[in-house]
Amino acid sequence: MNNTEQVIKKTLPSKVERHKLFGSVNPGPRTKPVEKEQMADLQNSKKDFLFDIDAVGIANVKNPINISSNIKPLNQTTIGTFSFTSRIDKDSKGTNMSRFTEQLNEYYLNNYTIDIETLKIFTKDLATRLNQQDAQMEVCFPWFFERKGPSSELAGLNHANASIRVDFDQEKGHHVEVSLSGTITTLCPCSKEISEYSAHNQRGIVTMTANLSEEFDEREIDWKEALLEAAESNASARIHPVLKRPDEKMVTEQAYENPRFVEDIVRLVAADLYELPYVEKFSVYCKNEESIHLHDAVASLTYDKRQEAHV
């Protein structure tokens, strides 16, 4: 552009005019009440609605949460994905869905930390707020933990997906289930056995779910750390965010010295969970993302210690 040229700018209509241009219209006549007390409350209608409902509520609610950890960072803010439900009997048309997020926000404003004890209080409060006999909630969140290279000791953050589910019932009390999905390296024993050199390996995702006994004390034990250790200590090798060459050599050799089928992983992890005195019932699922196939290899098992024979 030289000094004599001028910029010719567009003259736009106002924002209101622009909205009209694109189809917005003026509000029509308003006939329905605007006061909450005068509004229809369909969900609170009482009639015979044919069936009880086991669980009704909301899912996929995201909210920032505080968690604590036994591995650094000791206090973390992460994202929780929640679901909240309760039963309703056949005489009620619906639940009061606003109350789930209303309560979540109250806890959030009070800067609560997500732990088992708090969630037990939360579910009991929720049942009271809903005027129901029971309430259930689940929160899933990425948990971060520091991991150092085995030789260089250079640190970085790994993460695993954790979840806590709490069921509250006025008669039965609380029932707590925790879950963790951690990632490991597995090296194929068959490939190692038959090949002149090398062995294929894969990224395995181990998902462990455990029912915790009443005696479990989260002030003494971090269940996230315990479940992660059950998965990683039985792997061919652990996963690291930072690896220098001496570290890489170590994890490569360690994996070769500890080959594992997907079946081996679920059984070995199960043995560790079995040995945790505060775990009553557990399940283990492993998915190996194969490097020589497009498909995954999977295995799972469940075990309930409470069903063991007493002699």
Ligand SMILES: Nc1nc2c(ncn2[C@@H]2O[C@H](COP(=O)(O)OP(=O)(O)OP(=O)(O)O)[C@@H](O)[C@H]2O)c(=O)[nH]1
């Ligand atoms: N029960 C029910 N509510 C729904 C459903 N889908 C959306 N909602 C929403 O639930 C909200 C109303 O929640 P309520 O807690 O019943 O609201 P309220 O009666 O004003 O609140 P309270 O005074 O606490 O009883 C509305 O925003 C609805 O849109 C549904 O499938 N079932």
